[in-house]
Amino acid sequence: MKKSYYLSFLIGLSSWVQADTLVEVIRHTLETNPDILVTTHQRLAVDQEHRQAVAGYLPSVELNGGYGRETSDNVTTRSRYSDSEVSLNREELGLTLSQMLFDGFYVKREVEYQNRRIESAAHQVKNTSEQIGLLTVSAYLRLFQYHELLELAKDNLVIHQKRLAQIREIVEKGAGRKADVQQSQSRLALASSNLVRAQGELREAEYRYQRITGQLPEFANLVKPERPLVETHLPESAEIALNLALKTHPSMKIAQAELEAAEALYQQAAASFIPHFQLELGATDNKNLDGIEGTNDDLSAMVKMRYNLYRGGADQARREEIAERVSAAKEVIRRTRRTLEEEVQLAWNDLMTIRERLTYLKNHVEATEQVVESYSEQFKLGQRSLLDVLDSENELFNARSTLISGQYTELLGMFRVISSMGLMLNKLGIKPPAEAQVEY
Known part of the structure; x- marks a missing residue:
C-alpha cells in the first residue's frame, strides 16, 4: 500500500514539474521563434x-609589394648606357601607416549614426518580442477556450442522445409522435456537427500554437493562467495607458532613434565641404627602378590635405536628400504616435465592452438554464412541445459557448492592454533577448 501511495506521489510530482505555465511557454518562444531570431541577428x-x-x-x-621585369627608356638610361633601353628585374616593397587627423567630423557623425541604429535595432528586438509574446498568449488561451468548447459540445451531444432515447421510448409506448423522433434526430445531427466543428477549431488552435511556439501542445501539461497574473497590472484608465505607451513602447523608441540617426547623417554630410587632413608615414625598399640598377629606399612622414572643391553638385544634393529623410523620420514619429493611440484605445474599449457584455452573458446562461429546466418539466406534463424543449437546449448550448468565448476574450483583452503599452513582458517578469539591451 505504501509503495502504491509513493508511486502516486511521484507521478503527481512529475506532472507538476513538467507543467508548462504561460510564462514558461513565452520564455521558450522568445528563444526559438524565427521572427525574433531575425531581429537579433540584424541587431548583431x-x-x-x-x-x-x-x-x-x-x-x-x-x-604592398611587387616583382617583375621592367624595360625602361628614359633620360637616365640614355645618358648612362649606349643602348637606351634597359631591362631589369624590378622589386618593390613598401609599408604605409595612415592616421586620420581631421575629416570634418565625418567619423564622429558615423559613430553617432551607428549608435542610433543600435538603439533602433535593440528596440526592434524588444518590439518583436512583445508582439510574439502577445501571439503566444493568444495561442495559449485559445487552447483552453477550444478545449472547453469541445467539452461543452460533447456534453451537448450526450444530452441530445439521451433526449432521442427518451422520445423513442415514449413513442414506442404510443404516447408520442413520430415527428418528435424526427425533430430529436435533427437536433442530434446538429449537435454532432457542432462537435465536429469544435474538434476542427481545436486542431486549428493547436497548429497555430505550434507555428508560434515551435512545438505541438501537450494540453495536460499546460496550466491555465489566473486573472491576477495580468489584472493587477492594468492601468486605471485609457489615458494613463496611452501616456505610458508613448513613453515606454518600443515602436516609439524605434521611431525616435531613426530620427536621431537621420540627423546624424545630415550633420555628417557637411564633412564633404570641409578640408580633410591625414598623417602618412611611409617606408619603401625598392630595387632596379626605372632602369637604374640598385636599391632605391625612401622614408617619409607627411601631413596630407584633401579638399573637395567641386563634384558636380553631388554633395549638396546628398545633404538635401538627407534633409528630406529627416523630415520623413519626423512624420514616422507622428504616424507611430497615432497608431499607438489607436491600439491603446481599441484595446481598452474592447476590454471594457466585453466586461460589460459578460454580465449579460452570465445572466443569459442562468436564465436559459431555468428555462430548460422549466420546459423539461412542462414537456413531461404535456404543457410544452418537444420543439420548445429542443430550442431551449440549443439556446443554452449557444449561450454557454458565447460565455466561454467571452471569458477568454476578456482575459486576452487584459493582456492586449498591457501589450499596447509595450509592458507585457516586463509585467510578467520575462526578459527579452539580450540583444534588446542598448550597448555600444
Whole structure:
C-alpha cells in the first residue's frame, strides 16, 4: 500500500514539474521563434557596422609589394648606357601607416549614426518580442477556450442522445409522435456537427500554437493562467495607458532613434565641404627602378590635405536628400504616435465592452438554464412541445459557448492592454533577448 501511495506521489510530482505555465511557454518562444531570431541577428549585424565606424578613428597600416621585369627608356638610361633601353628585374616593397587627423567630423557623425541604429535595432528586438509574446498568449488561451468548447459540445451531444432515447421510448409506448423522433434526430445531427466543428477549431488552435511556439501542445501539461497574473497590472484608465505607451513602447523608441540617426547623417554630410587632413608615414625598399640598377629606399612622414572643391553638385544634393529623410523620420514619429493611440484605445474599449457584455452573458446562461429546466418539466406534463424543449437546449448550448468565448476574450483583452503599452513582458517578469539591451 505504501509503495502504491509513493508511486502516486511521484507521478503527481512529475506532472507538476513538467507543467508548462504561460510564462514558461513565452520564455521558450522568445528563444526559438524565427521572427525574433531575425531581429537579433540584424541587431548583431548593426553591432559590426558600429565596429567598422569606430575603426575610422584608428590608424591603418598597408603593406604592398611587387616583382617583375621592367624595360625602361628614359633620360637616365640614355645618358648612362649606349643602348637606351634597359631591362631589369624590378622589386618593390613598401609599408604605409595612415592616421586620420581631421575629416570634418565625418567619423564622429558615423559613430553617432551607428549608435542610433543600435538603439533602433535593440528596440526592434524588444518590439518583436512583445508582439510574439502577445501571439503566444493568444495561442495559449485559445487552447483552453477550444478545449472547453469541445467539452461543452460533447456534453451537448450526450444530452441530445439521451433526449432521442427518451422520445423513442415514449413513442414506442404510443404516447408520442413520430415527428418528435424526427425533430430529436435533427437536433442530434446538429449537435454532432457542432462537435465536429469544435474538434476542427481545436486542431486549428493547436497548429497555430505550434507555428508560434515551435512545438505541438501537450494540453495536460499546460496550466491555465489566473486573472491576477495580468489584472493587477492594468492601468486605471485609457489615458494613463496611452501616456505610458508613448513613453515606454518600443515602436516609439524605434521611431525616435531613426530620427536621431537621420540627423546624424545630415550633420555628417557637411564633412564633404570641409578640408580633410591625414598623417602618412611611409617606408619603401625598392630595387632596379626605372632602369637604374640598385636599391632605391625612401622614408617619409607627411601631413596630407584633401579638399573637395567641386563634384558636380553631388554633395549638396546628398545633404538635401538627407534633409528630406529627416523630415520623413519626423512624420514616422507622428504616424507611430497615432497608431499607438489607436491600439491603446481599441484595446481598452474592447476590454471594457466585453466586461460589460459578460454580465449579460452570465445572466443569459442562468436564465436559459431555468428555462430548460422549466420546459423539461412542462414537456413531461404535456404543457410544452418537444420543439420548445429542443430550442431551449440549443439556446443554452449557444449561450454557454458565447460565455466561454467571452471569458477568454476578456482575459486576452487584459493582456492586449498591457501589450499596447509595450509592458507585457516586463509585467510578467520575462526578459527579452539580450540583444534588446542598448550597448555600444
